[in-house]
Amino acid sequence: MLWFCKIGERDVRRPSRSTHTISAFLATFALAVSACQPGDKVRTMAAPRPPVVDATLGVGDLFDVRVFGEAELSGSYRVGPDGSIDYPLVGRVTVGGRLPGQVANDLRDRLHAFVREPQVSVLVREMNSKRVIVYGQVQKPGTFNYTNPMTIVQAISLAGGFTAMAARERVMISRVENSRQEVIQVNLLDIADGRSPNRFVTPGDEVYVPERLF
Secondary structure (H helix, E strand, O other): OEEEEEEOOEEEEEEOHHHOOHHHHHHHHHHHHHHOOOOOOOOOOOOOOOOOOOOOOOOOOEEEEEEOOOHHHOEEEEOOOOOEEEEOOOEEEEOOOOOHHHHHHHHHHHHOOOOOOOOEEEEEEEOOOOEEEEEEOEOOOEEEEOOOOEEHHHHHHHOOOEOOOEOHHHEEEEEEEOOEEEEEEEOHHHHHHOOOOOOEEOOOOEEEEOEOOO
């Protein structure tokens, strides 16, 4: 069975929802856009704003320290169980619970005794302390490192995508805010079809894909 989506004055043929996948949507969308001519009307919608996420470092996070002109002081560091790292010349430095910029400023201040006007940058490579859980009707359920920002489509992609039994119109996001649990139902078919904007997930969210009903 086929259904039609009208863009301007042109009809674009797409697969039915029963066989609709995110990858198929992307391919069809590319064809639809290429079919548009100058003057055709294409529906647009405002993109949602990414959530404000706690960007402080935590246990297991991996980050790079770069000191301009000082290769021996530049390297990668993983936050230890006590929230600290062992840094050359200055010893143990507490980084847990601090923003990357704060850590860079602290290292710069400490390095003044050894380096003239040190220029220090801290770049996060892995936010292992912040994760999302994806389970249910996905190919590879599990816990995944959060990247800022992250959409629900990206989270499901990390889990290998949907199974054939996934109820894509009833995906659930469970999160805790202000000591209260909130459950949000998301229709991934509407997102894939462009009828609804993508939705962002936050660290600690649980994404559940239920089994579709017959």
